Amino acid sequence: MKLLGPVEIRGLAESLGVRPTKKLGQNFVHDPNTVRRIVAAADLAADDVVLEVGPGLGSLTLALLPACAAVVAVEIDPVLAARLPATAAEHAPELADRLTVVQADAMKVTELPVAPTALVANLPYNVAVPVVLHLLAAVPTLRRVLVMVQAEVADRMAAGPGGRVYGVPSVKIAWYASAKRVATVPRAVFWPVPNVDSALVLLERRDTPDADREAVFAVVDAAFAQRRKTLRAALSGWAGSPAAAEAVLTAAGVDPGARGEQLAVGDFVRIAQRAHTGR
Template identity: 75%
Template sequence: MTNASASTGPGSSLLGPADVRRLAAELDVRPTKKLGQNFVHDPNTVRRIVTAAELTADDVVLEVGPGLGSLTLALLPSCRALVAVEIDGKLAERLPVTAAERAPALADRLTVVHEDAMRVTAGSLPLAPTALVANLPYNVAVPVVLHLLAELPSLRTGLVMVQSEVADRMAAGPGSKVYGVPSVKLAWYADARRAGPVSRTVFWPVPNVDSALVAFTRHEQLSTVDKKVLFSLVDAAFAQRRKMLRGALAGWAGSAAAAERLLVEAGVDPAVRGEQLAVGDFIRIAEVASTR
């Protein structure tokens, strides 16, 4: 593997710090907190992400928030096609040009969709993506991942870079202090794990929080229970974390007594808290509730 200084020279495809700043200046783009923009400018980091994603030559990659194209350029050699969803019009327009300039032999693999990721559906994309690989905006990371898993059944794997604390929550298991709504909802779709830390120094501007990678693999559907019922149950269970489930679910079930009956029938101790239940426990409760 070539080193970063060698990889960012005139003949290279990857973007280094000077390239990122030059492109931003050319487009008059100033990273905004509103969009959660922090551009990666370290070639070794994007190489590491691509390696960790374990892509195959047949994969169709979905990248959300490609920005100036640092990760995009690293992904292009490792997949059959890349669909980049970008909400910023200037960035969406410039990305194909950057790919053509820096990776001309691979530029035809890239399709840019100017869209909000939270509005993406299978019908709005030109190809069915098999892998999500993205540096996600901090403020919408969990909703975006859950939305895409719900809307894109073709999506089998993912590797996303998110705020470190969010990564902990996404990958947490029952009993952990950070186990909560994101943990359970992601577990409904996929098996998730932390895949390593990312230094804040690889971003421009440098964020005031650390980042981490989360990898996930979709599993078979766990139940035919209505997802809306299940997710509303999960929301209720964690809305008042300190309460025992019989109390936390009182509003959701109609009363504390009704909640207790549901829990007992589902084989769950009414005196435990939501943070102690695995996704399978929540599914059993939702299934019992759905038969009432």
């Protein structure tokens, strides 16, 4: 099967009157070797059902079709969504029936026509983390996630406690999955060329903590709202006062003088649980 290259990508875009927009974070991959690398890194099984968000003109979609049982592509742009089945039929007629296209905002998706087991996508930079977190929450059948995101975002998603870029995305991703950055993707493989490099992040879902997610995430948000403050100070608004925050932290076995970036997801769970059960 011939994958889409620079000539095909630009030709498709021109025929559709599509001009990539910053608002939708559209940077189309036009390098066949890159999409092959993405599919290989996803390590898909023949019976996997892949959820692809933002398929755009279909570069990655075409590479995914032979590697799994089915692809559900969620595309917010109605013009691109309408064209994708025809692109699959033209370039991979024997596999086109594996593709289902859903024209929707991935941030609002709660039900899909089939239950996906893997998310593989080139995500718009501006919504990458919210989309991943939403889909991990909304689609419990997802076991593996491989996404291409801005390199800086990839580092945040995969960071561990104590790291320079460890923050809210790191902790919330860790609630659902283990994460690691697996490859860097040069900017030259995109059209238009972005002003930043990209990277692939692999997430493997694990059992979530036995705790109220919203309560834990509220602690996380408060802890990182003012990064330079100690947890005693940062959580004072959340707890009601610095003294109340200190009491909860002490009961949870966390140093009130520590900072949010020093805590793992399990620490935030204990803090939320102590606040719920009373100091």
